[in-house]
Amino acid sequence: MSGLWWQEPFRMFQTNLRETDAGLDVEEVLDYLVEFGADTWLLSVGGILSNYPTDLDFQTRNPYLAQRASGDLVGDAVKAAGRRGIRVMGRMDFSKIDHRRAEQHPDWCFVDAAGDPQVYNGLTSVCPSGDYYQVKLFEVLDEVLDRYPVDGFFCNWMSFNEVDYSRVYRGVCHCLACTRRYAAYAPGETLPEGKDSPGYETWQRFARDVLADLTGRIRDHLAERRPEAPLVLGDRADIVFHEANNAVGRPLWHHRTSEHVSAAKSYRPEVPVLTNSVAFVDMPYRMAGEEPHHFAQYLVQAIARGANPSTYIMGTPRDNPYECLAVAGELTRFHRDHHDVYRELVPAAGTLLVRPDQFKSGATAEFQGLYLALLQRHVPFDVLPEERLGAIDLGRYGVVVLPDLGPLAPEIAPALDRYCVAGGAVVATGNSGVVAEKIQLQCLPARRRLASHDTEESVRSLHLRDNGSDSDVVPVVGRFNVVEPSPTAEIGWRALSRAPYGPPEKCHGHLELEHPGRLRAPYGQGRAVMLPWTVGRGYREVGLTAHRELVIAEVLWAGAQQVATGLPEQVEIVLGRSAAGRVIHLLNRSGDADQRFAEPLPIGPSWLELPDPDVAEVQALRAGVRLPVVDGRVKLPVTERFEALVF
Template sequence: MSGENERDRKSGGTSFTGEDGWWRRPFSVFQTNLQEIDATMDVEQTLDRIEAQGATTWLINTGGISSFYPTDLPYQTRNPFLADRPSGDLIGDAVAAAKRRGIKVLSRLDFSKVSPRIAKEHPEWLFVSPKGEPQIYNTLYSTCPNRDYYQNRSLDILDEVIDRYPIDGFFFNWFDFSEMDYSRVYHGVCSCNVCRERFATYSGGKELPDGPGRPNYAQWLSFANDLVTTLCAKISDHISARRPDAALVLKRGAPIVYYEANNAFGREPWHHNTSENVGAHMTGLPEISLLVNSVSFIDMPYRMSGEQPEMFAQYLLQAIARGGNPSTYIMGAPGRIPYANLPVAGQIQCFHRNHHEIYRGLRPASNIALVRPDPVRRAEPGYAQSVSEFRGLFSGLTERNLPFDVVAVECISKIAEEGRLSQFQMIILPDLGQVGSDTASALDAYVAAGGNVVLTGGSAITDEGEGELATGPAIMRAGNVLTGSDLWSTFVTDAEQTQSDAFCFAPRMVAVYGTYANYVWKPRAEKMGRLAPQAPFGPPEKCYGHILSDHPAAVRLINGGSVTQFPWTIGHTYREFGTTEIRDFFLDCVADLATPTVTAELPDQVEIVVGRSDAGLVIHLINQSGMRTRSVGPHLPISGGVLRIKDGVGPARLLKSDKEIEGQTEDGALVLELPELGLYEVVVLPEAAQ
């Protein structure tokens, strides 16, 4: 990836942020994802529902696959049901009615597919599979982002809408390469002549891959990401030039970045997905607004089956807690399809709307950072284990009520350049592998200035086995990495183990799973704990023989600040086994590296998110006691909770309970005894505004 493209990715792909745009203030969205038959919908009734849901913005289908206005462009398809509407123009009616109420309108466009007529007239616009075939789904032909329809005709469509209606912004659906269709059938990467030529130029002459698992696919993902990001910036600049008061909403390269909170059958559940993604965006790209569009149905093949209300509540709460703008997404005109999540969604979105002064400028304010693996590397070996490591550590921090912020690894050097890395006392890198020279330099400077870095697994180790951090304790890897069954029945301990020669062990003996690597350590490095290498684990009569080695559980090197390295995947181990002993072994080892601003006496099932806005210190408490394996059920009320805010000054406002409490000062901390915690609470300390 070129340096220019890497900078684009870190900055969101565009220099346009619209500091004075309406989207830089808190807003809330309601999306009606329309079917063709909704062309006759009652816009006034719809706006009544939108206002009741607490939304300030309406996202509505406008054009692309089907135009809900009387388009005159030959490469658009008018919705045939517009003929049954008295005005013949749903968008004109919707925009006029919304403007009368002060509701903003976002137009949804979809350039991913065209009708058979357009496909026949312009076969050069189409996706071509590795077998040379088009991709056809429900009569529609998929298009290629490299071709003229995406690259230029999309601008013509935008111009037609801009010329006719005072739209406040645009959202492009499925703005990417169509490797897979709605039925999850994989068609491969687009193999049209333009894609082949441009990938060859990008990669230095390499052959275009067929799909995942093929040579060069990881590089193709980077190619596709860069191409779409560049196109996003081009379109965003076009909209800005034509209508500066309108924004573009896309997954990258736009003034408003879009994240979809959703569920899917067959996918491993991760109930903190929204918190993770919103957190990574807000630490890395706080200058770009984030829209979190939460899906009201359980999955695309089941659009009339509503999401569990408590699950949906987590989407919205995790979004607003970390600074995202909430959105509820339904199919069709409101009331035509039953969605049980809408009452709780309305309550949360009304809460957000009623407290815009609290959420304006809300930014991350924790002093612990957990670094997320780069999703662009998802085709590379080891990525799945990195994600598991990240999620295990995420869960451990959350369960111990330790507030932390998520940082995207690809944004570390940007955050450092902006002087914001010093916000953190501790930065945790979970088995990320090679991080690159820019990130390594930023972390070295951070450590030299007194910061603390924690590495687990193979973080900041090159593919050849060298340590990337000059401030790190490892010089190089020694020997092969232990993994799989070679690591079974392996343990680490932090106890003295005075009777280990007799195979009698004191607590803690902590399981090691995933990977463990030996390193050549720098002379000044301090070793912590010891490894008990593999011994027989079956049958029971032969299960003994563990002899403690000199290999460590962790190693620390102090260089102004410090770098602590766990040469094994302790987060992955915790995610696999889930024992408190594993979690606490890690957190106890790093406990002296950061002093959280907020601590609590609360159950494991409460997520604490600390932010700061012009209104003061903002603390979200999210009750996650209802979490199930695949969903979220009703929460349990939690009594007797206590918050301690370092250097805090009362009184504190409890927004959900509508109370004000003074608290008391103990050892330099403001101590708040909380009332019964329901689904959530938001604690604001106005005196901490500065």
């Protein structure tokens, strides 16, 4: 359907309500949302607790609704918001039920391999395979739809709860519904007990398929009942959901929000993405607000990649006035004030970086190292999940980068070969497209793999040296494959044999070998590069710019677009297209620090060469100025947190 509200840019604010918040002042919250710049309110509606007078026996009415004269928070909120032009979306949580209902319906509940349920704070986890999700969820949606003109739904924590709120691993569900479904899905295989069990990867695919099917059924149900009410959830929903959050004890990947938004928008550019940004540090520390500079990165990275911004708090703004909400409001209003710039904003980079399948362990460091290399050297790129490689038109990109992906799905290798024949370029690192001795990708300039060094000890002391150079030497970290070059391959960066590395008196004996560290060749109308080692992991874990420059040289040889600019590597350049024209976001990453985001340092003035030489003028939205273009270049004002250029 055309004209649906969520196809336009929107801005959400979520109040994740405790049961004691049922008496909140609706008008006060709406006043706050209007000032904040939000036009959509994500409100806790039903599931674990119903914030309306439900008549369904398997739902629990919030006892604190008695604080309201109407006894109905949802009804009051929807009516008041409608008068203010604010949309209300229903947050639903079907992941748990209370003790009474768990006793009445054990067939709805998660059961571990020992036959025990998963109980946390008196609530029992529910399994998505069972009838609570498969049947009763739809009855709740119907009751809400029958009573209120809600503007959409979000289902929280709709997953197989292998991990509880305390991050304790509880294993794979063994309820009767899972047992039956899995037997049909993987005949002859036994349900694994946990992530270390044989068959766990098969079970992960099973779980993903069950959730995708359920998501599709919910979406279809809502489309039939209330087409103007979207579902916010996974890839099959109307709006793709990403929660940007922090967590105590989790290493910080500074680019997580950009990566996830890009992965969704590259797959289906026309489908809206919602980045729900958590304003507190972690669920156990929900009273402590997030560092403002950290929180700002959630929203800046989200809008630059084309997502709709959302701010998520516990309780109400009165009860939890987190310090980061000031910058959250500033950025939300910026998005509101430039509605046309963010309308239909889609990615427009010429390079595609493939994100390894979540089931493949060890490839994350390679992906992240290549991510950092491209970003820092101003090669704009989009991210695509590996499992989506066969679902998009690769012709949108000039170069596809494959970071140590290992064996490829049977249909993917031929698709990449066809892409290369037609004029595209492939840059493959590590084990990408390698199965045993076989090279799956015909475009790669190697006949076969002869041997693999893939343990820490087997690559220790292994170096690569650029042809004809005594000084250009890089260490190999992670993995190195010995491959037989094809006759057309141009070979570079030969291996030096390993030698003793201690004591110092014995540290000699490195000899140049025939083993190539880089192979290039044309293929059809395109070209391919093979780096049969984990150069990205080397950069991620060691930080040598020699690793970065090596891989960037190959990506540029393959035909990648590099933006000519005087900006330093601490500025990320994101290319997009929207209803307003070409859009370039400049993200100041100088505040990226160890396990945090600090206040970024002002950068500039500087210059940037535009991809379109015929542009006469550029509008800098944050600076609020129009910039003349001379000989294809624009002089940039100082970039503080970020800048958005429109032309």
